[in-house]
Amino acid sequence: MNDLTRLSEDYERVERSIKYLENNAHRQPPLDEIANNVGLSEFHFQRLFSRWVGISPKRFLQFLTKEYAKALIMSASTILDAAHDAGLSGPSRLHDLMVTSEAVTPGELKRQGEGIRIAFGFHPSPFGKCLLAVTKRGICGLRFVNNHNEIRLVEWLQQRWPKAELSQDSEKTRGLSEKVFGGTAQHDPSPLYLYIKGTNFQLQVWEALLKIPLGSAVTYQDIARHLGMPNAARAVGNAVGANPIPFLIPCHRVIRKMGEFGNYGEGPARKKALLGWEAVRAERAVSSSV
Numbered sequence: 001m002n003d004l005t006r007l008s009e010d011y012e013r014v015e016r017s018i019k020y021l022e023n024n025a026h027r028q029p030p031l032d033e034i035a036n037n038v039g040l041s042e043f044h045f046q047r048l049f050s051r052w053v054g055i056s057p058k059r060f061l062q063f064l065t066k067e068y069a070k071a072l073i074m075s076a077s078t079i080l081d082a083a084h085d086a087g088l089s090g091p092s093r094l095h096d097l098m099v100t101s102e103a104v105t106p107g108e109l110k111r112q113g114e115g116i117r118i119a120f121g122f123h124p125s126p127f128g129k130c131l132l133a134v135t136k137r138g139i140c141g142l143r144f145v146n147n148h149n150e151i152r153l154v155e156w157l158q159q160r161w162p163k164a165e166l167s168q169d170s171e172k173t174r175g176l177s178e179k180v181f182g183g184t185a186q187h188d189p190s191p192l193y194l195y196i197k198g199t200n201f202q203l204q205v206w207e208a209l210l211k212i213p214l215g216s217a218v219t220y221q222d223i224a225r226h227l228g229m230p231n232a233a234r235a236v237g238n239a240v241g242a243n244p245i246p247f248l249i250p251c252h253r254v255i256r257k258m259g260e261f262g263n264y265g266e267g268p269a270r271k272k273a274l275l276g277w278e279a280v281r282a283e284r285a286v287s288s289s290v
Helices: 003-023 031-037 042-052 057-062 066-073 076-085 106-111 150-160 170-181 200-209 220-226 233-241 268-289
Strands: 092-094 097-103 117-123 130-135 138-144 165-168 192-196
Touching: 003 031, 003 042, 003 170, 003 268, 031 042, 031 057, 042 057, 057 268, 076 220, 097 200, 117 138, 117 150, 117 170, 130 150, 130 170, 138 150, 150 165, 170 192, 200 220, 200 233, 220 233
Parallel strands: 097 192, 117 165, 138 192
Antiparallel strands: 092 097, 117 130, 130 138
């Protein structure tokens, strides 16, 4: 079993523990009870989190509180503008990877994928199994598998690119998956290319998402103001929800202005897991630079 496969299997218990904590938040269950709910002793529960994220479950769960979410958005209103002023409107940075995007042209949009070959595969990640789809111009789709819905994800991909030629080719997508999620190909210095299909407004929102730094979060209102449309928070929310490449386009870094994590197309528990996982990495990055 390779590292990503093990982390993917670990994630199932991590998600179950987050959901259990959410369902019992009114009484704040102790760690041994949460561990027992996912079929582990407290000792093995500690080992699970140390392996999956590198810290104890108690420390990790602190990143999932409403107080932490409120702290994240205290400086959120300036994050996007600061990123823009610093010249980060081009390639974005995901951990130690560069991410750059290219939009589908209006002519290509009309052709609905005609003449495009899309290879896809299902791969393990630290957040469960995922679908990764790629064209010769870049990654065009990424979705996490919920409730073993692989068939529905393939249908989703076909609906997005109705006239494209789809082929399941895990060998072709495995290297990219490992690069994205930190496997054996993570040290490849070349950037990750995204090939994005959406409306002009959606593209603007997704480009804004790419500017949100690791370990940070903004609100829907912050993005609307950044785009010069302060009353468009609801439209921003719809565009965020339509993101076809979650994680790489980090829609999970958008939360509600009251400090609530909010909904997430890949599952609200996964959103919390992503934000907590990234918070740990952001703290490490700060510590290593001191």
